[in-house]
Amino acid sequence: MKSDKQEKPGQITLTAGGAVLARMKAIGIDYIFANSGTDFPPIIEGLAEAAAKDIDLPHALIMPHENAAMGMAHGYYLATGKTQAVMAHTNVGLANCAIGAINAATEHVPVVLMSGRTPVMEKGRLGARTVPIGWGQEMRDQAALVRESTKWEYELKFPEQVPDVVDRAYAIASSVPKGPTYVSLPREVLCEPCPGDQIDGPLRMQPVPVAPPQASVEAAADILANAKNPVIIAQRGTGTAEAFGRFGDLVDQWGIPVVQYWAIQLAIGTEHPMFAGMDPAPWLKDADAVVVIDCLAPWSPDIHDLRADCKVIQVGQNPLYSRFPGRNFAADISLVGETGDVIMMLADAMDRRHEDHKSVCADRRNKVAETNAETRKKALAMADAGAVDPMSKAYVSRCLSDAIAGRSATVFSELGCPLEPLSLAEHSSWYQEPHSGGLGWSFPASMGYQLADKDKLVVATMGWVLYVCQPDSLPSDCRSVGASDPDPCSE
Amino acid sequence: MELPILILVLNNNEWGAVRQSVTGMYPDGFAAKTNEMPLTALKPSPDFTKVAEASRAWVAKAKRAEDLPGILRDAIKHIDTNRTHALVEVTIAP
Numbered sequence: 001m002k003s004d005k006q007e008k009p010g011q012i013t014l015t016a017g018g019a020v021l022a023r024m025k026a027i028g029i030d031y032i033f034a035n036s037g038t039d040f041p042p043i044i045e046g047l048a049e050a051a052a053k054d055i056d057l058p059h060a061l062i063m064p065h066e067n068a069a070m071g072m073a074h075g076y077y078l079a080t081g082k083t084q085a086v087m088a089h090t091n092v093g094l095a096n097c098a099i100g101a102i103n104a105a106t107e108h109v110p111v112v113l114m115s116g117r118t119p120v121m122e123k124g125r126l127g128a129r130t131v132p133i134g135w136g137q138e139m140r141d142q143a144a145l146v147r148e149s150t151k152w153e154y155e156l157k158f159p160e161q162v163p164d165v166v167d168r169a170y171a172i173a174s175s176v177p178k179g180p181t182y183v184s185l186p187r188e189v190l191c192e193p194c195p196g197d198q199i200d201g202p203l204r205m206q207p208v209p210v211a212p213p214q215a216s217v218e219a220a221a222d223i224l225a226n227a228k229n230p231v232i233i234a235q236r237g238t239g240t241a242e243a244f245g246r247f248g249d250l251v252d253q254w255g256i257p258v259v260q261y262w263a264i265q266l267a268i269g270t271e272h273p274m275f276a277g278m279d280p281a282p283w284l285k286d287a288d289a290v291v292v293i294d295c296l297a298p299w300s301p302d303i304h305d306l307r308a309d310c311k312v313i314q315v316g317q318n319p320l321y322s323r324f325p326g327r328n329f330a331a332d333i334s335l336v337g338e339t340g341d342v343i344m345m346l347a348d349a350m351d352r353r354h355e356d357h358k359s360v361c362a363d364r365r366n367k368v369a370e371t372n373a374e375t376r377k378k379a380l381a382m383a384d385a386g387a388v389d390p391m392s393k394a395y396v397s398r399c400l401s402d403a404i405a406g407r408s409a410t411v412f413s414e415l416g417c418p419l420e421p422l423s424l425a426e427h428s429s430w431y432q433e434p435h436s437g438g439l440g441w442s443f444p445a446s447m448g449y450q451l452a453d454k455d456k457l458v459v460a461t462m463g464w465v466l467y468v469c470q471p472d473s474l475p476s477d478c479r480s481v482g483a484s485d486p487d488p489c490s491e
Numbered sequence: 492m493e494l495p496i497l498i499l500v501l502n503n504n505e506w507g508a509v510r511q512s513v514t515g516m517y518p519d520g521f522a523a524k525t526n527e528m529p530l531t532a533l534k535p536s537p538d539f540t541k542v543a544e545a546s547r548a549w550v551a552k553a554k555r556a557e558d559l560p561g562i563l564r565d566a567i568k569h570i571d572t573n574r575t576h577a578l579v580e581v582t583i584a585p
Contacts, residue, residue: 061492390584391556393501400499403563415508416501443498450494457567461499463507464536464580 012053012196016159018046019194020114020185023166025056027203029085029112031076031451032060033069035096037089038133039116042190055199058085066093070100071444072451073111075412078431079452083110083174090116090137094145094182099438101149104180106296106436107236107264108317110173112166117142117155117186127191146182148323153182156189163198167205174207176338177317210317212335212342220291220313220333221349224254225357227289227311232258233280235295237265237427239340244427248272250347253354255365256291257283257372260419264432267293269425270376273369277379278420280304289313294339296321296435298329306330315342383421397421400459409457410449414442416461439466495570497563498548498578500539503585506531510585543578553581 014022021043024032036044050057063069066088073084088097094115104111118137121128129135143153152172156165165183173181224230232251238244248268251258257276258268268275276283280299284290287310292298294316306312312330314320319334321327335342354361379394386392397417401424404411411422414433424430431449433441446460510531514523522528540550549569553559559581566577 386584387556388584389555390503390582391559392584395556396499396501396559396581396583399559399563402560403567416499443496446496447494450496451492454493457497457570458495459497459499461501464500464502464504464539 013193014049014055014196014199015042015046015190016156016162016192016194017042017044017185017190018050018055019159019162019196019199020166020190021046021057021060022050022055022196022199023163024085024112024170025058026200027167027170028082029058029170030082031073032058032085032087033063033072033448034060034087035063035066035069035089035093036087037093037116038131039090039118039185039187039190040087042127042187043087043116043185046190066096067100067440068444068447070097070104070111070113071441072448074100074104074107074109074441075431075445075448075450076452077109077111077448078428078445079410079449083112083170083178085112085114088113088115090118091139091142091145092137094142098145098149099440101146101180101182102436103434103438103441105149105323106434108178109180110178111180112169112173112183113146113150113180114169114183114185115142116190117184119187121188125188127188142184143182146180149180150182151177151179153184155184156186159189159192159194160198162194164204167203171203171205171207176208176210176336209338209341211337212345214345216333216335217342217345217349220335221346221353223289223311223313223333224256224291224346225350225353227287229283229286230254230256230289230291231276231280231283231287232256232291232293233261233295233298234258234267234293235261235263235265235298236267236293237263237339238267238293238343239338241427243340243343244268246347247343248274250343250350252365254350254357254361255363255368257368259283261295261299262297262432262435263419263430264434266419266424266427266430270420271423271425273365273372275376276368276372277375284310291315292329293343296324296327301329315339315346379420394418394421396461400461404457404459407457408455409459410446410453412442412446412449412458412460413462414439414460414466415463416442442466493574494576495574496576497566497570498543498576500578500580501583502536502539502580503583504532504534504536507585538580540578540580543576547575549573549575549577551577551579553579 069086073086076084119129169181169183238247251274259276259280261280284304289311291313311332314331314334383394383398386395398421401422410429412431442460442462446458450458543550551562553562569577
């Protein structure tokens with residue numbers, strides 16, 4: 001409830017630190033996952049000032065370690081599709097964010113990452129250095145700690161730049177191909193007053209959506225429709241629940257096997273007749289068309305050979321994965337865009353072609369389903385055979401599958417339970433650690449996901465070392481800075 | 492803040508991913524034949540149920556295959572009832 005005396009941001013002047021936060025809320029950021037430090041006084045003062053004046057703010061959650069902050073922002077995005085913010089302390093805090101930034105960049109997860117910049121003034125200006133770390137934390141190129149993982153970076157130079165800089169950081173992070181952006185916030189600038197008249201109002205630079213040319217979609221559909229032995233390799237899901245459903249129907253209708261090789265997200269239910277297991281080898285050797293749906297490395301060139309005449313269609317936000325220096329998989333056609341959107345476009349194009357291929361598809365579907373049923377039977381038998389002491393990871397998956405059956409659940413795995421023995425049928429029910437391999441991700445990511453979806457059962461399974469490396473995540477689920485949230489740890 | 496995650500810690504006292512990468516590249520090499528492969532063993536492991544208890548989690552240990560289903564059911568029941576996180580440490584094969 002707002003009081004009659006609520007001051008609108010436009011009528012007042014905030015510290016630039018407070019303005020950063022207020023602008024974030026205005027453009028739709030729900031949470032800031034923050035690990036504070038001595039660069040934070042103008043931020044904290046701004047938080048308190050804004051709260052006192054009833055100005056809307058994002059929830060600011062205290063994170064004991066920056067790795068957990070990045071993981072939570074990542075997991076929250078997976079649940080909602082909404083870009084969140086992480087705030088850390090100068091260079092040392094930013095250094096602790098680096099692994100999370102590497103992971104987010106690899107997974108096209110947008111995060112607005114900010115950290116303070118130690119004051120440059122030794123005296124004579126509000127915000128100047130006071131304690132020795134003010135000298136100890138100065139760097140010439142602080143942003144370099146995360147530069148290869150960020151799409152865009154900027155250092156705030158004047159307080160009145162705050163609304164523009166926050167908008168731009170958010171818009172660029174949220175534009176396809178999505179990923180982290182970084183803003184450094186010098187303390188002296190954060191201390192200066194920022195006029196409040198630009199804080200309200202919608203995002204002035206909207207994120208850029210991207211779609212493939214229709215001609216490319218048609219060309220890809222021609223290849224796929226006419227292929228005798230098509231294969232789809234999907235590593236990072238189908239983007240949306242709508243596309244998940246449509247994709248399941250499409251591959252069933254056309255009899256196309258879907259291999260979830262090193263899958264980080266679920267593109268097709270594990271009981272779906274077209275789910276062809278985790279190994280692309282038996283399918284690739286005869287394939288004349290392969291559709292790669294958002295896979296950094298869709299197969300292993302060292303052991304998997306393709307037919308010389310096989311056509312490869314790459315789908316993704318950045319289908320050639322240009323952030324990575326070496327990634328030389330063939331791309332006869334690349335379809336750029338968010339996975340969900342591209343799948344819907346491709347499905348529409350395939351629908352228009354189905355009539356001519358009906359009986360071929362029906363035959364192929366039956367053969368593929370038969371092969372897949374055998375694959376699944378073997379995988380489940382192997383998992384059941386692990387019910388000995390000590391038990392196998394695959395058997396743990398089987399037990400987990402039974403335990404969560406029939407309820408809305410999402411499983412995060414980091415060298416934990418494998419996917420194949422699980423019985424999962426829903427979009428957004430499976431997440432595995434990113435192929436950047438920055439471990440210590442699953443526990444905070446699962447918490448970020450749960451934060452966004454309180455009703456779902458969220459499971460995090462991990463190799464034990466990873467649990468010990470993530471104790472920084474533990475206390476976080478007992479704390480909240482939000483004044484309206486009761487602290488469950490206090491009696 | 493309710494974040495009642497079900498955490499399954501799979502404890503095999505070693506770094507399995509590293510072991511697999513070694514046997515993958517050198518299937519007939521010296522490391523594959525060692526009783527204890529260098530740079531992979533992680534013994535003794537701490538008792539992470541105690542780590543979790545420090546954050547007031549519900550904890551349990553599953554050492555035998557036959558016990559796991561019941562423990563998972565109990566863990567989920569705790570989560571549904573008390574809305575705090577549950578940690579199950581599962582002993583698995585190397």
